[in-house]
Amino acid sequence: xxxxxxxxxxxxxxxxxxxxxxxxxxxxxxxxxxxxxxxxxxxxxxxxxxxxxxxxxxxxxxxxxxxxxxxxxxxxxxxxxxxxxxxxxxxxxxxxxxxxxxxxxxxxxxxxxxxxxxxxxxxxxxxxxxxxxxxxxxxxxxxxxxxxxxxxxxxxxxxxxxxxxxxxxxxxxxxxxxxxxxxxxxxxxxxxxxxxxxxxxxxxxxxxxxxxxxxxxxxxxxxxxxxxxxxxxxxxxxxxxxxxxxxxxxxxxxxxxxxxxxxxxxxxxxxxxxxxxxxxxxxxxxxxxxxxxxxxxxxxxxxx
Amino acid sequence: xxxxxxxxxxxxxxxxxxxxxxxxxxxxxxxxxxxxxxxxxxxxxxxxxxxxxxxxxxxxxxxxxxxxxxxxxxxxxxxxxxxxxxxxxxxxxxxxxxxxxxxxxxxxxxxxxxxxxxxxxxxxxxxxxxxxxxxxxxxxxxxxxxxxxxxxxxxxxxxxxxxxxxxxxxxxxxxxxxxxxxxxxxxxxxxxxxxxxxxxxxxxxxxxxxxxxxxxxxxxxxxxxxxxxxxxxxxxxxxxxxxxxxxxxxxxxxxxxxxxxxxxxxxxxxxxxxxxxxxx
Numbered sequence: 001x002x003x004x005x006x007x008x009x010x011x012x013x014x015x016x017x018x019x020x021x022x023x024x025x026x027x028x029x030x031x032x033x034x035x036x037x038x039x040x041x042x043x044x045x046x047x048x049x050x051x052x053x054x055x056x057x058x059x060x061x062x063x064x065x066x067x068x069x070x071x072x073x074x075x076x077x078x079x080x081x082x083x084x085x086x087x088x089x090x091x092x093x094x095x096x097x098x099x100x101x102x103x104x105x106x107x108x109x110x111x112x113x114x115x116x117x118x119x120x121x122x123x124x125x126x127x128x129x130x131x132x133x134x135x136x137x138x139x140x141x142x143x144x145x146x147x148x149x150x151x152x153x154x155x156x157x158x159x160x161x162x163x164x165x166x167x168x169x170x171x172x173x174x175x176x177x178x179x180x181x182x183x184x185x186x187x188x189x190x191x192x193x194x195x196x197x198x199x200x201x202x203x204x205x206x207x208x209x210x211x212x213x214x215x216x217x218x219x220x221x222x223x224x225x226x227x228x229x230x231x232x233x234x235x236x237x238x239x240x241x242x243x244x245x246x247x248x249x250x251x252x253x254x255x256x257x258x259x260x261x262x263x264x265x266x267x268x269x270x271x272x273x274x275x276x277x278x279x280x281x282x283x284x285x286x287x288x289x290x291x292x293x294x295x296x297x298x299x300x301x302x303x304x
Numbered sequence: 305x306x307x308x309x310x311x312x313x314x315x316x317x318x319x320x321x322x323x324x325x326x327x328x329x330x331x332x333x334x335x336x337x338x339x340x341x342x343x344x345x346x347x348x349x350x351x352x353x354x355x356x357x358x359x360x361x362x363x364x365x366x367x368x369x370x371x372x373x374x375x376x377x378x379x380x381x382x383x384x385x386x387x388x389x390x391x392x393x394x395x396x397x398x399x400x401x402x403x404x405x406x407x408x409x410x411x412x413x414x415x416x417x418x419x420x421x422x423x424x425x426x427x428x429x430x431x432x433x434x435x436x437x438x439x440x441x442x443x444x445x446x447x448x449x450x451x452x453x454x455x456x457x458x459x460x461x462x463x464x465x466x467x468x469x470x471x472x473x474x475x476x477x478x479x480x481x482x483x484x485x486x487x488x489x490x491x492x493x494x495x496x497x498x499x500x501x502x503x504x505x506x507x508x509x510x511x512x513x514x515x516x517x518x519x520x521x522x523x524x525x526x527x528x529x530x531x532x533x534x535x536x537x538x539x540x541x542x543x544x545x546x547x548x549x550x551x552x553x554x555x556x557x558x559x560x561x562x563x564x565x566x567x568x569x570x571x572x573x574x575x576x577x578x579x580x581x582x583x584x
Contacts, residue, residue, distance in 0.1 A: 030400035034408065037389035037452055041411050044449040045418075048426035055429040064432070105324045112321030124325070126556055131328045133552035134335055135510050137529040138545035141537060142331035145338065150350060185328065214313070235417070243419030246512065250533060260421050260513075267425055267517060273432070280425040287419060 195229025390455025462496025
């Protein structure tokens with residue numbers, strides 16, 4: 001996953017077009033190089049999205065076995081939204097809270113590695129990525145052990161009266177948010193680190209020489225300069241966290257289900273393709289809208 | 305400021321960072337510990353009794369080993385295909401001018417920004433509409449699709465950071481285009497390609513959401529864990545989890561050692577000896 005850190009750099013480097021090839025030679029070479037990959041992405045990424053859009057407008061009375069008719073049933077959207085509004089808002093709420101928690105943890109971590117770690121920098125960076133080497137599901141199941149009712153954590157919290165005598169963590173919203181925070185934290189830290197690593201330490205010294213308090217230095221110098229990494233990181237965190245349903249399924253109960261759980265069951269259990277497709281499409285549009293507004297507010301549109 | 309508070313002011317960020325790293329490693333420690341556990345019952349996830357049995361017989365539940373093997377096969381095929389497709393695209397993007405470049409950049413960027421859920425469901429919708437039977441090969445198709453973009457980005461970063469003058473120098477010394485590619489370009493880009501391949505394999509091996517929608521009845525390792533989570537996870541799953549962690553860690557350490565040597569080699573290529581050029 002470490003290549004995610006390259007995302008901002010990669011798109012930045014593509015800004016300057018390469019020099020023109022020597023005239024007359026290799027005129028078709030670039031197209032030959034591009035054809036297989038571009039065709040694959042078109043056939044199995046772009047085309048399916050069109051098919052998903054079509055499926056979301058299928059006649060809701062059809063079934064998988066009898067086949068669906070494309071009746072431009074736009075009513076699928078309001079129906080689905082009405083029925084699953086709580087799960088929909090919950091997805092954004094949980095992902096939003098998890099994002100705030102991840103920022104509180106991830107920013108100091110990225111800053112410390114970039115500016116304070118010295119020769120331990122690479123080792124600490126490997127430590128950020130290393131937990132992702134273990135399977136996502138196995139890691140999430142480990143949280144089930146940590147948060148379990150007779151585990152040490154719940155015992156400790158009960159002893160200090162942060163939890164009631166029969167209070168629990170597993171199967172609560174806290175567990176789901178904690179799982180989301182945990183699983184996507186490295187996606188936030190890596191781009192943030194890439195930005196902070198390029199931060200010139202002398203600028204911070206200059207600010208404090210000019211009598212800026214540490215807090216003011218952070219607000220006026222560090223934070224603005226780390227903005228590209230912060231934006232890339234929050235998006236790389238927020239997009240998968242909103243669409244995730246593994247944490248809600250393994251650490252929560254149906255009361256904590258997110259929109260992903262609903263879409264999963266629409267496609268794989270209830271076999272209600274029109275509704276599943278409509279919800280999928282709504283999720284994508286909602287995420288795109290949030291991302292777009294966010295990028296406008298953050299003032300850097302070059303990221304996309 | 306007292307000495308204590310100054311020390312605190314300078315080091316609190318590192319303190320927080322180490323705590324966060326502890327948080328990141330906590331579940332890994334639990335997975336490693338549980339791999340040595342003899343559970344009291346199938347549905348218990350608490351540490352009961354120390355045993356080496358799980359490591360001695362990782363395939364005690366043969367379904368799980370079949371699933372791991374299938375994941376390795378899928379990962380291998382998807383990695384080879386995605387690395388080939390992605391590397392070719394990266395070369396075209398960095399080395400050539402062509403029409404439709406910005407559109408293509410969007411097509412490459414979007415899969416990385418789209419929720420997996422949307423990619424998984426849309427591909428399922430396409431396969432169902434096209435009457436394609438779900439199984440091993442639909443998983444491979446899906447994995448190649450989401451790995452390609454990551455390969456392009458990784459190889460592109462390596463290519464863009466490469467010194468073009470090394471190739472020009474080779475051509476000036478009468479190396480043919482093919483020789484220049486074989487002897488100069490490829491060795492210099494290879495670390496990027498290897499990194500991209502490793503990334504692709506780890507993405508493919510660990511993917512659950514997209515696979516879940518496109519697998520039919522084929523069971524990969526993450527699918528196995530998902531299914532087993534309902535009826536109780538065999539402790540051997542933690543053995544696989546720990547082993548994956550250790551193997552990946554070894555690969556990263558080995559590549560960082562090699563990276564150091566490769567940088568020295570790059571310097572050696574930049575200053576070629578007369579014998580090296582006369583041999584080609």
